[in-house]
Amino acid sequence: MSSPNLDVRDVARLARIELTEEEATTFQSQLGRVLEYVEQLKTLDVSNVEPTAHANPVFNVLREDVSHPGLTREAALANAPHSANNLVVVTKVIE
Amino acid sequence: MSELTDLSISELQAGFRRGDFTPADALRALESRIAAVDPSIDAYLSRDFETALAAAEKSDINLPLGGVPIGIKDAINVLGESCTCSSKMLAGFKSPYDATVIAKLRTAGAIPYGRLNMDEFAMGSSTENSAYKKTRNPWDTTRIPGGSSGGSAASVAAREAFATLGSDTGGSIRQPAALCGVVGLKPSYGRVSRYGLVAFASSLDQIGPIARTTRDCASLLNVISGKDSHDSTSLDLPAEDFTAKLGGDLKGVKLGVPKEYFVDGMNPSVRSQVEAAIQRCKELGAEIIEVSLPHTSYAVGVYYIIATAEASANLARFDGVRYGHRAKNPRDLLDHYMRSREEGFGSEVKRRIILGTYVLSSGYYDAYYLRAQKVRTLIRQDFTNAFEKVDALICPTSPDAAFKIGERVDDPLRMYLADIFTIATNLAGICGISVPCGFVEEGGSKLPVGLQFLGKALDETRLLGIADAYETASGFSSQRPPNL
Numbered sequence: 001m002s003s004p005n006l007d008v009r010d011v012a013r014l015a016r017i018e019l020t021e022e023e024a025t026t027f028q029s030q031l032g033r034v035l036e037y038v039e040q041l042k043t044l045d046v047s048n049v050e051p052t053a054h055a056n057p058v059f060n061v062l063r064e065d066v067s068h069p070g071l072t073r074e075a076a077l078a079n080a081p082h083s084a085n086n087l088v089v090v091t092k093v094i095e
Numbered sequence: 096m097s098e099l100t101d102l103s104i105s106e107l108q109a110g111f112r113r114g115d116f117t118p119a120d121a122l123r124a125l126e127s128r129i130a131a132v133d134p135s136i137d138a139y140l141s142r143d144f145e146t147a148l149a150a151a152e153k154s155d156i157n158l159p160l161g162g163v164p165i166g167i168k169d170a171i172n173v174l175g176e177s178c179t180c181s182s183k184m185l186a187g188f189k190s191p192y193d194a195t196v197i198a199k200l201r202t203a204g205a206i207p208y209g210r211l212n213m214d215e216f217a218m219g220s221s222t223e224n225s226a227y228k229k230t231r232n233p234w235d236t237t238r239i240p241g242g243s244s245g246g247s248a249a250s251v252a253a254r255e256a257f258a259t260l261g262s263d264t265g266g267s268i269r270q271p272a273a274l275c276g277v278v279g280l281k282p283s284y285g286r287v288s289r290y291g292l293v294a295f296a297s298s299l300d301q302i303g304p305i306a307r308t309t310r311d312c313a314s315l316l317n318v319i320s321g322k323d324s325h326d327s328t329s330l331d332l333p334a335e336d337f338t339a340k341l342g343g344d345l346k347g348v349k350l351g352v353p354k355e356y357f358v359d360g361m362n363p364s365v366r367s368q369v370e371a372a373i374q375r376c377k378e379l380g381a382e383i384i385e386v387s388l389p390h391t392s393y394a395v396g397v398y399y400i401i402a403t404a405e406a407s408a409n410l411a412r413f414d415g416v417r418y419g420h421r422a423k424n425p426r427d428l429l430d431h432y433m434r435s436r437e438e439g440f441g442s443e444v445k446r447r448i449i450l451g452t453y454v455l456s457s458g459y460y461d462a463y464y465l466r467a468q469k470v471r472t473l474i475r476q477d478f479t480n481a482f483e484k485v486d487a488l489i490c491p492t493s494p495d496a497a498f499k500i501g502e503r504v505d506d507p508l509r510m511y512l513a514d515i516f517t518i519a520t521n522l523a524g525i526c527g528i529s530v531p532c533g534f535v536e537e538g539g540s541k542l543p544v545g546l547q548f549l550g551k552a553l554d555e556t557r558l559l560g561i562a563d564a565y566e567t568a569s570g571f572s573s574q575r576p577p578n579l
Contacts, residue, residue: 006453015407015452016414016429017445018437027446030507034450037508038396041466044473051468052475054298054328055284055524056552061327075191079418090416091431 006035099124100254101575104163104311107257111156118151118162121257122208125164129209129255132579135236137228138250140169141177142209150206158204159318165200166259168247169210170217171302172291173197176207180293181225182215184413184420184439194291195326196260196302196319203318211246211259215441216410217267217295219243220513223504224443231500232275233576235540238497241271247305248275252543253579258306258315262292264299265398266492266517269529272305273492273545276531278562278572279305280312281517283552284524285330287316288323296405297328299398299521308572309530309563313337316555332553340560346380348561350548351485355391356516361494368533368544369491372569376489379568384485388477393470394519395511400454400467401522407451413439446507475523482551487561491516492529492545496537516547526550528562531571541577 008028012019019027070076073086082089099121102110110116116124126144133139147164154162167173170180172190174197179185197207214224222230222245230245232238233253240249244261248271251259261268263281272279280303287302294300304315317338322331352373357366377383415421415435422438425431440448454463481488494515503510520527532546546565550558566572 005459008449011449011453011456012445013433014456015448016411016432016436017440017448018433019445020437023442023445026442027449031446031450031453033508034399034511038400038463038467041393041396041400041470042462044390044393044470046466046469046473049469049472051465052471052522053468055475055522056328056330058285058328058330063324071191076417078191079188081415081419081421088417091425091428093428 006031098254100128102257103308104160104257104306104314105308107163108156108161111162118154118156119148121162122147122151122164122206125255125257132253132255135231136233136249136253136255137230138211138246138253138255140179140181140210140212140227140246143176147206147208154206155204160200160314161204162206163204163257164206164208166209166211166247166250166256167197167207168244168259168261169213170262170293171196171260173207177210178293180216181213181227182439182441182444183226186420188418192291195288195323197291199319205318209256211250213246214243214443216293216444217243217262217264218406218443218447220266220270220510221503222246223500224441226441229500232497233579234276234542235497237499238542239274239500241274241497243267244305245271248272248277248279251275251277251305251307252576254575258304258311260302261305262300262302263521264295264402265521266514268303268305269517269527269545269547270493270514273529274497274543276543276574277305277307278309278312278528278530278566279303280316280528281520281526282316282320282555283526285328286320286553286555288321288326288329290323290325294409296402297409298405299402309528309559309566310338310341312528313341313559335556337556337559340556341563343560343564344380345376345561345564348381349384349485350376350381350487350489351384351386351481353386353388353391353481353488353490355388356490358494361491362496362535364535365491365494365496365544368535369546372532372546372565373489375569376565379564386481386484386488388481388519390470390473390477391519394474394522395515397467397470397474397522398518399450399511400463401471403447403451404455404464405451407448407455410444410448443507471522474519478523478525478551487558488549490547490549492547496535496542496544520549525552526555526558528558530562530566531574532569533571
């Protein structure tokens, strides 16, 4: 069974990745084959099975609501591709 | 005396303590070895010799790993060093902090030394997905070292690292260890803090050691394991000495052979080496019991849904704002995101983000992601049932020996199927180790084969004892690649 519903360009846009023509064509066929392979999961009856999100489920890990030392402003900005006045510069959001 | 760089960590430390040589001598010897062999292996992305030498000169050899240099996979943050995950996305990134495992190594006196090549963001099984270089297998330099921790395994095999840290999401420590003829341990989920490991699939990732002996892996696990307030999934467990059962034997040990791990299509020479190793364990006193893990054939499918789903969320952080590659002159914010990610990520990473986005998307979530999580439950139960009958499982690490560089790059599905024997371990959260168990001849080359032992969650002490007993009796771990 193929997965005709996978439109690589559409999903890539959701994932915020621009694709070249060549990438779109290649990924469409490669991922189609991967999805075809995972179709085998549909042969199992899982109606009474609980899902596993984590191998060792741990719940509600809490700590005291107190501040801890973090990165200095200088260290936090050191890897920013564009910064000015001790701030990260972002691409304009509002027209 | 053999070459200094041939020594295991425990031999190296014995030499320090006898006064035969110093940590600075060891580091200099290591650096000359790297300079001599790395041009043909390409395991290292970068090294900072002066900083490491300064640390070696003032190291305290009485600490648990005092003066021992440890190579680090390029996905683990070391303060002030580059951490690219072998991606153009993180070119030029300098870590602003130490990962918890690095802080623990330093406290134990070890010296993090060198950044090791990997598949980009740990996505791959051959290290061919690195944006920077192709690491070659020390046993045959026309072949891949395995992956994703290919640099970590190849450097240990080539005697250009004493031991290294890697990370294992679906086999990324054990498979390259097997293909390079060294020992690699994936600890149980929650055993080692993931803080400072660049996240790929958070419910599957674990950091672990690669070394020449099981003993060295146990010593490293003693140092890097433990509860960490920076990783809420790390477990708070009583202190344990993972070397406690080393030096024992296999008398009375029950080893389960999962029949689903001896499949058609696996390399027959690999299979016969693994079967010979199982026979050897029997001669050493182990009781061999056939067991069944009936959902094994679904593991690769489950993994490529769950791991890509988690990756698509984790890698959303690479937005070209706070760090990472940023496209030039974006038209608007959408263009900024789309081109930054197009330019920064390589093909395999894009492929997996797209697949992960798809399986999580509205209308497909139940059919793919939720169903995969349910089958994950069945895979976990298979292991729980098997461990009621046996102390550990024994099986191949990989269905194949090292393949040729370039052979599988255009066939992602075939590449994914190379992880068939390692993936279920991560889905179940149990521990596993690969030790060398022989060689196969292919195209005139002698290529290592790995034997995998799997233990139930948090049973590393026993698992390491079993692996050590086999390793010591078999003698394969002392073999080194010829011509290097």
